[in-house]
Amino acid sequence: MDIQRLFIANRGEIAVRIIRAAQAMGITTIQAYSEGDSEMLAVRLADEAVCIGPASAKDSYLNIDKVVAAARESGADAVHPGYGFLSESPTFARALEAAGVRYIGPSANTIERMGDKVAARQAAEAAGVPVVPGSDGRVDSVDDAAMIAAKVGYPVMIKAAAGGGGRGIRIAADEAELRKLAPQAQQEAAAAFGDGGLYLEHAVQSPRHIEVQIVGDGKSAVHFFERECSLQRRRQKVWEEAGAECLDEPTRDALCASAVALAEAVDYVGAGTLEYLYDPEKNAFYFIEMNTRIQVEHPVSEMITGVDLVQEMIRVCGGEPLSVTQEQIRRNGHAIEVRINAEDPLMQFMPFPGKVGALRIPEGDGTRFDHFLYEGYQIPPFYDSLLGKLIVHGKDRADAIGKLSKALKGLDIGGLKTTVPLHIALAEDKDVQADAFHTQWLEPWLEAGNLTAAATGGAS
């Protein structure tokens, strides 16, 4: 492999994870850090470290010129972008290419194409991957809208064809409602965007978020099965599982095969995730988007397959073929990851950037804690609140939840408020234990005071 010196353009727990993976492969690691991160664990673990600018991410981790210059000056032959920051920036990937430094990820063109929702949807359709049924283009009349809605199936979401975001989205349960709402949506779209064109899409009720991990080497791609990530707060995942218990075997096979088909159709190189909405009522899945990077929740897939995904992505981006065939990738048991954030879940998740006191980390068979903590470390306030991820592996889902409860009670991060109490309450919740939830489940659960009740022993 051509990679001898790897530059890590990220921070926190993922920087630590990448350093450990690379060092185990005999690669020299060079850690980038901001002035606010000079004391972080990754700086201490890396073979070399380079300061790339002030604490503010826009002046350091997000500054393409500074990161590329630092990578080149350090003599790195490759850059790992981690997740977040510049991990899905085609401009960054192009700048590295121009500087003659390899990028641990797909090509800039692939990042750009899969990062564009319309282009990604077209690529998916071309590869035979199901997408949420919708109007193929803009809809200009209410009669056309009614005809298309009957085809895609009620309830339907009515959106403005122009513009973006959630503005003006309406949901119609039947044709009568559609005929009432569509003219309103047209007027609003015309007023807001100067274009009254609409777009219709089938509204999936109580969907689950299911995603498939893939790795490609440019010639072929393999999948590492699916993850279930429906427990979300403010569109952020808080708890992730591998696999998705709600899927039957034929559906799982079809889902994972569709992800491989799309990855191969775009000659994918590196690790990637295809995200889907799953409609449990219809046993149907729909591609929504692709993330062209390693994800926070990759460890659950590693736990059930035994493959180190960070090492695998470094290898394929270093020009090697995939080290495993699809037949060699087997699922074993069930894994759960929970995100441990420096936030107080009993105080509206207020951030808590404190100083780490005594640290007690659970150990044991099938228990893993990916983190960047050490005793006496002052958590900087400038970045996101993720401290680490507690991951457990059990022989089945019930076993994994049992192990998770035990591991959570054995995790003690002194000096900080963390989301541990949230996860203890979730692990003991009947719906969570029964796998009866969807993407809209957690926020109402919190609003109903379930966490407070659990944390105070039922007295609230």
Add this chain to the structure above:
Amino acid sequence: MAEIQSPLPGTFYHQASPGEPPFKAKGDAVAVGDTIGLIEVMKTFIEIKAEAAGTFADYKIEDAAPVSAGQVLAELDG
């Protein structure tokens, strides 16, 4: 002279978003509960509110500068 301190470490901002005017300027009246700035901490924005009434003297920290907990952000007269 009353001081407004930062309750948290983070990045201090004088205005709600770039391009908007600062929450307060020298000589402005300040009532209890008025927002005088924002602290960005771990990607969350927290409004900094005056706990006393008075006349705005000045910001003591530059816009978009890092602050630590307890640092004086602004001062009020009277």
